[in-house]
Amino acid sequence: MTDFSANQYEDEASFGDYFSLLKPRVMSLVVFTAMVGLIVAPVSVNPFVAFTAILFIAIGGGASGALNMWWDADIDTVMKRTKTRPIPAGKIPAIEARNLGVALSGISVVMLALATNIVAGAFLAFTIFFYAVVYTMWLKRWTPQNIVIGGASGAFPPMIGWAAATGGIAMESVLMFAVIFMWTPPHFWALCLFMKSDYDEAGVPMLTATHGRRVTRNHIFAYTLLLAPFAIGLGFTSIGGPIYLAVAVVMNALFIKGAWTIWKRKEDTSLDDEYKVERSFFKLSLAYLFLHFGALMVEALLPFGLGGW
Template sequence: MTDASFDTSANNNTHPGEAQFGDYFALLKPRVMSLVVFTALVGLIAAPVSVHPFIAFCAVLFIAVGGGASGALNMWWDADIDAVMKRTTSRPIPSGKVEPREAMALGLALSGFAVIMLGLASNWIAAGLLAFTIFFYAVIYTMWLKRWTPQNIVIGGAAGAFPPMIGWAVATGGVSVESVLMFMLIFMWTPPHFWALALFMKSDYKEAGVPMLTVTHGRKVTRAHILVYTILLAPLAIGTGLTSIGGPIYMTTAVVLNAMFLWGAVKIWRRPEEAAEADKYRVEKSFFGLSLLYLFLHFGAILAEAALRPYGLGGW
């Protein structure tokens, strides 16, 4: 831990036997895990090589466990920050339900289990990608980038972008243009998604000492960054529709969603801070909600194209 005083208070407030199964499960960040499962599954199904349903199930399960393991390690290291931020004070460690060392042990154990089992169930390329993903999120992002640079979300976004690439590797045993594009779609989506959140959660990050862009450069600069990344994201998302994982369903979805996302980014960029404060960041919160729908529908469209392809309906 990085804050000794917090460690002491956590240990004083934690009593053996109090933690329930739900508390340990919460360490795995189930909401994030659901995104990991969905995008990994899409990557696996969209791949040109079919996988036995049981192997596919096991592979996605182990990828999910690996994602949960990195979440537990993140909560262990960031317990001091979580204790300060309003939206994270109820997490298992700052609330005193789970001891930091228990979270660390759980994260390490599940990491090893997930990587080994994925390698045995599918192939070691996929397992290696999963191992690197866990390392990237737990060490490079959580322990280094998050507290060091306002570009933490930009670089750290790679950790959340690997699952579809891992799913693709489960099926094919390698990496391709399509899997890289799915990776890039999440990677480029992450900054505007999180910066929109940071616009109306600035005080939390400032109090916790996290150098989010809103804290280090102000909200006006953050608004401009959201617009720039959204502009860069649009051609990438639409261009993905021209590859083997695309098709009319995906292309229609991408064009409509990116037009909406671009318009939302322009509105955020043009907003004076006084207007945002007056309506309690209504536009920013709406953009954040749209960003969640944006990613789900893009990958949902890829999934639909793959599901319809055997019937001659999906793809170009």
């Protein structure tokens, strides 16, 4: 294993290096979906309390990212996509990333519980544990189903936002969880299809490496079909409405069409063309999640009588 002890780090790390430990791109998704969960909840929340809740949920998400980078520093060094991260790039010692992650985890959980309620704080604590321990330390290097089970950690934020507002769980928050949970595998497997060599070299048992591209395509199509009922069904709950439902129907039709295109591809297709198809599906998957949760927020923020059912 690569030595990431502190004595090899000579240059002083910048604020940007430490911020990148928090995986800001992933954090932005956590913040957005948690904010939507809080906004659509059927309880009025003081704006300052809402801001505080989202802030500490974001810090908790960042803490998970730091712990992930600490544990995965050895494989990040091997993968092209991750070798420029602060630890493998020699900017921050792994132990500092670990200490930062632990400290921010404790702060975010305690402060969220104090600012909102115990349920939200406990939910955040479980989410950090699930991502850092269950997914990063156990599932990621053990099973090709790592992203399926581990994807739950990325699906909890809207439930945390909902719990911060209501102090509990409801069918609506569970369905928001289900949409992200079912969306994560096809989203990530599309990335794996055009980043396959990275995971092979790092020894990470992604589905593309353990079962091949054909099986991965089959899984993408199957999960995309299973996702649609959850996404469209959410439109018929108290937080849905005609705007959300229209977005869900159109986006799921496009998503299924994209998954079908990937599924029917033959293995002898030229590599360049294959990258184009799977990159296109990956980009569509990003728009898919943003538009679904954006539509939920629009339904909640429209004047009474114009949004929702």
